[in-house]
Amino acid sequence: MSWPGSIPNSSGDGTLEGVRIVDLTRYLPFTTLLADMGAEVIKVEEPRKGDYARTLPPYFSAVHRNKRSLTLNLNSPKGREVLLKLVERGDVLVENFRPGVMEEWGLDYDTLSGRNPRLIYCSISGYGRKGPYRLLPGHDINYLSLGGILGLTRDESGKPVVPGVQIADMGTCLLATVAILSALFQREKTGKGQYLEISFLGTSLFFLTLPSSLHLEGWEVSGETLPLLGRFPCYAVYRTSDGKYLSIGCLEEVFWERLCGVLGKREYLGHQWDPEKRGEIFEAFQRIFLTRKREEWFRLLSEADVPVAPVYSLEEVFSDPQVKETGMLVEEGGRRELGFPFRSSLFSYKPRRKAPSLGEHTGEILKELGYTEEEVEEMRAEGVV
Known part of the structure; x- marks a missing residue:
């Protein structure tokens, strides 16, 4: 009532x-x-x-x-x-x-x-x-x-x-x-x-749930050890040839294998979390990503079923077809808002x-x-x- x-x-x-x-x-x-x-x-x-x-x-x-x-x-x-x-x-x-x-x-x-x-x-x-x-x-x-x-x-x-x-x-x-x-x-x-x-x-x-759960159990936790802070090549952001950026989120081994396959770097299979190889892999991947534009990589990696997304500006966000499909952008009284x-x-x-x-x-x-x-x-x- x-x-x-x-x-x-x-x-x-x-x-x-x-x-x-x-x-x-x-x-x-x-x-x-x-x-x-x-x-x-x-x-x-x-x-x-x-x-x-x-x-x-x-x-x-x-x-x-x-x-x-x-x-x-x-x-x-x-x-x-x-x-x-x-x-x-x-x-x-x-x-x-x-x-x-x-x-x-x-x-x-x-x-x-x-x-x-x-x-x-x-x-x-x-x-x-x-x-x-x-x-x-x-x-x-x-x-x-x-x-x-x-x-x-x-x-x-x-x-x-x-x-x-x-x-x-x-x-x-x-x-x-x-x-x-x-x-x-x-x-x-x-x-x-x-x-x-x-x-x-x-x-x-x-x-802070993930890092605190590890810390409180005595694990060493820092930006160098946590997997979700962009310090490992499987979960990071890379620059492409057009000066734009792409995010990669290959936490699971199956996705890492697909990524390495698309990039032609199968020698890195098994080294997804290898701290000794991390710098080498980053450099190799970055060189490869600089050979194509962001949208080309997005299409190639999406077709290979790799977790990938373009890093968008706000202007790009609201013109993307998937963003439009969410229904989050509404128009009311001549105004657009979330x-x-x-x-x-x-x-x-x-x-x-x-x-x-x-x-x-x-x-x-x-x-x-x-x-x-x-x-x-x-x-x-x-x-x-």
Whole structure:
């Protein structure tokens, strides 16, 4: 069931239709997938300033579609009272303030669950809510550093390489989504909400599963010994004659045999992981790859059933026929953006409304909560909304 004024799901097939989420988060798409799945997401933003992501309009539009925007000053008692009313009618609250901020406002889990025992409260922080670094500011690069990922990913000079996408950030958004869905499922059994705690550092450690499992068992682990860091010729990137690059992923012996066969280097069979032969094989393979263009090698190796892919620029990504086939690129209102990342045999997930302007739905949401027109105008005048 939806409370009055909830977002209409025009397709009528939202998995989470009827679930109401109060979103206090900033910048990252913590609730984007939930909104795409039909949940009613009310994005609470600071009056006049809004989410930091608004400074990048294309990004904001892509990650805040299917949501409504409510401006609310949580530093004011009236603003916090409005939030409490939202929570009373909501299913989930998501926040990513530094530890202690919600407690200072009197909006901690104990207080909010007292107003709504069915509330699922998802708290996201950089390093966790306890420990010596709990209050440190941070971004993706910092979490990957402390989590050991940058320490493993180094160039030939030994300098850590910063990835081109936000790994801890986006991973935390996904884990938060999984945690919230799990809590909603559990609530169907117990009738009770719960408190969820997720950190970007924890996400980084989660992604460290392979190297940490080896390290904790006493294995020597480094960029020189791990198989998936591009230091072995069977799992690496090679330059082609047109100055472009190709990735090879021949972890299994059968694929290594096929690769060596196509390259005419069968003498390297049995030396897939040979540290003594590694440099020699790299040099030999690179010389061969420089004899043809990237697309020629892609065709030859694909036909031989070798794990291979061209290293694309963003322009090339979105013109590739396989990328188009994923359905991830959608057009809405003359704009192109990434869509929903999986398909269902029962439901069709598609944008229901564009990203909101700042405070676009403030008036209607307040009226849904029972405030009169006069009270709304008074709150506007006072800077509450």
